[in-house]
Amino acid sequence: MDREIKQKVYDKLNKLNINYRTEEHEAIFTIEELDKKGMYNKGEICKNLFLRDGSGKRHFLVVTPGHKEVDLKSVREQIGSSRLSFGSSERLMNCLGLTQGSVSPFGILNDSDRKVELVFDEELKDMEELGFHPNINTATVWLSFSDLMKVVKDNGNTIHFIKL
Numbered sequence: 001m002d003r004e005i006k007q008k009v010y011d012k013l014n015k016l017n018i019n020y021r022t023e024e025h026e027a028i029f030t031i032e033e034l035d036k037k038g039m040y041n042k043g044e045i046c047k048n049l050f051l052r053d054g055s056g057k058r059h060f061l062v063v064t065p066g067h068k069e070v071d072l073k074s075v076r077e078q079i080g081s082s083r084l085s086f087g088s089s090e091r092l093m094n095c096l097g098l099t100q101g102s103v104s105p106f107g108i109l110n111d112s113d114r115k116v117e118l119v120f121d122e123e124l125k126d127m128e129e130l131g132f133h134p135n136i137n138t139a140t141v142w143l144s145f146s147d148l149m150k151v152v153k154d155n156g157n158t159i160h161f162i163k164l
Contacts, residue, residue: 002136009106009134009141016150020143027137029101031066043129043142048103050092050116051075054082059095060160063105064121068164078162079119097135104132105148106141108155117158120145125161 006022013020023042031047049062049070058081064070072084089100095116096107105118124130124145131140132148152159 002138005136006134006139008109012106012109012151012154013141013143013147016147016154018143018147018150020141020147022134023140023142025138025140027101029137043131044124044127045131045140046124048105048132050087050096050098050103051084052087052091053084056091059087059091059116060084060119061096061103061105061107061116062119062121063124064164065123068121068123070164074164075119075162079117079160102133102135102137104135105152106132106135108152108157109135111155111157114155114157117160118152119160119162121164122161123164 031045045066047064047066047068051060051062052058060079062070062075076084092098092100092103095111097110098107108116108118126145128144129142130145130148131142133139134141
């Protein structure tokens with residue numbers, strides 16, 4: 001099953017002619033664990049936060065550099081949302097087909113209804129080496145921000161840029 005999850009991401013990247021590299025590793029759940037493994041020496045590992053608004057009608061995936069603090073009030077104001085809170089594991093599975101610890105922008109490949117809005121920190125725009133799980137936390141995919149945007153635009157999800 002793990003292989004199929006990753007393969008769906010790799011197939012999309014190949015279909016879009018995106019240059020990327022992958023790295024297999026043991027399951028990693030937190031930014032702190034990535035630090036201990038020396039993954040930051042290879043590029044920018046991103047933090048991915050799955051959020052919902054106060055009514056539960058809007059869902060967001062906030063993507064920032066891994067060590068950046070995220071002020072939810074600032075995010076809320078910049079995207080024009082009501083109060084934000086973390087989405088439950090059930091919502092995460094329903095919206096992106098992901099489990100906690102494997103959250104990634106590639107989850108939109110499971111979001112055929114385009115329910116989830118992607119929110120990117122502007123600091124990511126010029127980065128050439130970003131690392132994300134391929135929807136499972138036993139591997140990391142490295143690609144540029146511009147190539148990640150090709151995937152997002154191809155899927156059709158709403159995109160926001162914010163300054164944190």
